[in-house]
Amino acid sequence: MIKINIESDPKFKKPNDSVIFSLISYVMEQQEISDADLLFIFGDDKLLNHLKKQFFNKDHFTDVIAFRLNDYNQGNIEGEVYISLTRAKNNAKKFNEPYSKEIARLVIHGSLHLLGYEDSSKKDKEEMTKKEDIYLAKVDWSKIYE
Template sequence: MHYITKNEKKCIGNINYIFCDDNYLLLMNNKYLNKNYYTDVIAFDLSLKGYISGDIFISIDRVLENSYKYNQFFLFELERVMIHSILHFLGYNDKKIMDKIIMRKKENFYLNLF
């Protein structure tokens, strides 16, 4: 992920990817975000002073299901989720429609570099 942070003019600190199943991530979604649905990723941003750091929990079950749903290779979907999380740490958001469009363009840009 160094190519993303370098291109975005940030330094990489500690990024921890934790791979788990749907049930584990659902418990985390309930506990930390008060949400009761499955998700593919939850990221906890621990960035300090220009160093991008954090813990990223990824549901392998959800990524696999999304790969079928979107007719993509599993590794492609996994890379997308990994990049998506880093983009959040860099300050990109996906709550509004225009933000989602920008985020998807950034994801695609970095996927093509990868």
């Protein structure tokens, strides 16, 4: 069973839980994962910058941070994904994409990190982006704020 909890900083409009759940579930299904306990937290730059400093010893803004809470060799997935809605909005403007689509991309990106995908090299980043594009084309991200 896939269990997903979604939390959002109250100063932001919360994304639609059912759409976010559908996005995550689709990624997990495509990756043949049927057992997961996940927490997705939508916050701001301050939260993600704090986490980046605390856990990665880096002081810069980032759009998504994923923490796998159990070993990657286990069949089930336990994890947390933090998404900066501030960065999502800035990225959407920068890349001339709808805000909802950028949020969907970050949800997918964080999900892929929980599955073990990395983006530290150019090749890895290209592979992740390709998967994100495939999944974005298959799901209806347009209703994230309906």
